[in-house]
Amino acid sequence: MTSTKAAEPRSNRGVRAVVVDDSQFMRTLISDMLDAGGITVVETASNGERGVEAVKAHAPDVVTMDLKMPDVDGIEAVERIMAECPTPVLILSAYAADDAELTFEALENGAVDFFEKPSGEVSVGLQKQREVLVSTVRSVASVDVSAPERTVESGVSVSTDPHDSARYLERPTLVIGASTGGPTVVEEVLAGLPIEADLRILIVQHMPEGFTGRFAKRLDEASEYVVREASDGDRIGGGEALLARGGKHLRVSGYGGGRIRVSLTEGEPVHSVRPAVDVTLRTAAERVDGPLSVAILTGMGADGAEGARAVSAAGGAVIAQDEGTSAVFGMPKRTIETGAADDVRPREELVTGIVNTITTREAR
Structure with missing residues (x-):
């Protein structure tokens, strides 16, 4: 009408x-x-x-x-x-x-x-x-809601060449950062990530206290990964994910034997938000010595850009969501502008982009 x-x-x-x-x-x-x-x-x-x-x-x-x-x-x-x-x-x-x-x-x-x-x-x-x-x-x-809805396919195939053999890197870690428009995208990405990749996943979605617990349950129900709201001192290994608790910064405080230890802090907001993606990324870049990948998704502001640059400088891989499928092209845009983004993908190809960063291919 x-x-x-x-x-x-x-x-x-x-x-x-x-x-x-x-x-x-x-x-x-x-x-x-x-x-x-x-x-x-x-x-x-x-x-x-x-x-x-x-x-x-x-x-x-x-x-x-x-x-x-x-x-x-x-x-x-x-x-x-x-x-x-x-x-x-x-x-x-x-x-x-x-x-x-x-x-x-x-x-x-x-x-x-x-x-x-x-x-x-x-x-x-x-x-x-x-x-x-x-x-x-x-x-x-400012969001264009007339854009067609996109979905992420599960069971992503990382190799289409029958002469190539693909295998996952050992003990990979993924950090996902998102804000405005992010919850549905984060849920789709978690649902699409193959459990065989054995990822350790940290998620920072700008969201107030009182909502992150329920969001973690939704992610757990949608994904093969075990997802929970982070608590101070938590440790995770392969096949597990932590969602930053609303009102707390999520810091990577230790890494060893393929397990990540985190701490929660009430430090000053960064980019006017807490939890902030930059805090998690900077500490991950400092402490994770295995394969480290970052996905910066739709969101308002610049949170995640400096952290992504730190991850890139440490040898990690950075994926940014593209403008056409971002509800708000703020966080991904700022990340791209730093030069840290190795790949820019539309919403429906984010899982493939992430999996490519933790995959090696060997000719048969």
Whole structure:
């Protein structure tokens, strides 16, 4: 269905948003925050049904979407928006286990990213996060959601030449870094990585505390690898993966016998985030003396670029997601600009690119 209001080029009118939430207080508060940040709220809606109609009527650049609402909830609303009038959606999710699961369902339905609703005194919490919220909304608004969905195939074949014999390097380590638009890509990559490669995997996805535990469970269910949320002092070997805990930097503190030891710290945020990909990559470059590969995926900002350069200088391999399949071409772009990227791949070829970095081929 076409919009009843023609959309001007964004460069001529700035970012326009629709705010959907069943709380009048939250609708007003979010609208005021966005307005203060230079984002025009063209309409608010009290449930998913009205939200879908508002998107059709105003053709906004971005939608902020609550999850739990009467009649049509946020999950269904996202699905309908993506089917009827594709528009970037930012989920506003509460700090709760059930909301975490609903958030990932919304991301599966096409939402670009989520922003955590604060617990406790709502007005104080959101006011403290206003700048981050505005920045995130602008980032999400820039995403092209009309691009076709891509999936990663499992059971990747690394050799198509019948005269070549491929084998995996011994004791390889992979570090994955991602931010905006990353959760679904990370899940696809983990699902596609062959268990025969016997990788040790560290994952840093920008995500607040309270959501990383549930995300780790989803990754574990999707992958042949054993995936868990990192704890201080954890050790992993081949076939295992750790996801950085929200609110903590994940550092590689030791490496020996093919096993990685990690520590969690509450140091200052890097690139305004914690966990930061750069922290994990720099410590991995310093301590891992086996094959080391890095995949920098979609995300806003520059986190991961300097760390990838450190890995490259240490002899590791760096893969970056390409612009065409990145929801936000920030982190991969900055990595490519450093000259550290050995390969740039679209979303559907990331697994193949990663596997190639840990494979040797010998002529028969």
